[in-house]
Amino acid sequence: MMQIMRGNEATALAAKLCRPNVIPAYPITPSTMFPERISEYVADGELDAYFLLAESEHSAMSAAIGASATGARVCTATASQGLALMHEMLFIAAGMRLPIVMAVGNRALSAPINIWCDHQDSISERDAGWIHFYAENNQECIDFMIMAFKVGEDKRVYLPALVGLDAFVLTHTMEPVDVPEQEKVDRFLPNYEPHCILDPKNPMTIGALGTPEYYMETRYALQKALMDSSAVIDEAFLQFGEAFGRTYQRVASYKTADAETVIISMGSMTGTARVAVDRMRAAGKKVGLIKISVLRPFPHKELKAAIGNAKTVAVAERAISLGYGGPIYAELAGHFVNDAKRPFLTSFVLGLGGRDILPEHFEEIVAKSEKALAAGKMEEMPGWPGLNREVL
């Protein structure tokens, strides 16, 4: 059924449809609407769950870990500083292989304090062992939340998963969304079968000490599980398509077949990039677009396949790894470095702290990338489309 809702309402409604048992949360802009909606669902008797208002995000994730270890289905939401405060607990959730689901309203990190959109918060947590989905629109918010439970709880995976939705651009923007029916979600998402249950009647040690003799093997197992989850995600996306009629891929291509220059994007800026690609195509430029929907596990094979024979690949990202440059650019470049045949790679950082991203920025990205290809190097790497040098 089509409904009009904000991104936060979409993630909260998706969570409700997935019938979580425990939702520990601490409100933070721009994700506050998530715990608000969940608390209303619980208070109104629409959701039979325990809503726990924690005293901080660190406590919220700690409670999520404890609840998940008892075998409960657990979800939460946060953003920016809240996600940063959860940092140590994120690694623990992954290390204990607890399939917690979290919506992250992607927001800039302080200082200076800024409540608007970019991806620096969850990009900074890319090494924590979580599966990362990034939504382009509110439909993907609802669909990827359901996917996050499905994949994370799979017996071949048992990993936490987060869904990134862009602050305000998605969290607070009304869009029509096709809301899946409860029966269909119930069929798609079976009951969660935990790999361990914290129970005083049957004592066991969860989160044990891993001495130097064992720690490396736990990390190897975690890395393998996360890498291998890509096949489970693909399988679940297929099942999702059959169940709900919407098909997704970890990496989605747009007009790339004959493209000479390909832009790589993630999140809500993809819609703007698509408009820019259409404009450039109309002007006779062979430009294509690749959207990353799943950043972890890193979809390097799919990205390479989607890039195909493109001469230039421009990575546009809403994050900066300070002291280096574009983090997704770095990861992609790392996967090409040993290839005899590889495209010319360029890196662009844009839209930080809620700076508007315009189609003109993508036109600038393509023009600069073509110029860089001809010159054999970028003037400045990464490029900063939209940077106002007058205030520097």
Place this chain on the structure above:
Amino acid sequence: MTKITLGLVARTPGASKRNKTGGWRTLRPVIDETKCKKCWLCVIYCPDSAMKKGKKSSMPDYDYCKGCGICAKECPSKCITMVEEAR
């Protein structure tokens, strides 16, 4: 060695017995049997249950003793000496 489980979950109580942690020790408690009064205060105070009751004196279990020295500190008859692990 024990096979690791998903999330390093130990399904049976007492699994830490399999992890011999005595290798962390830099100081070893050595007991002078002639001075030990078998009051067992060291057995009570040992935070790792690594001090056992012996026939002639208390007996450190070097597989688990981490050499914290609480036993030597608490021993009223001063029969425990902390000796550096030379090798």
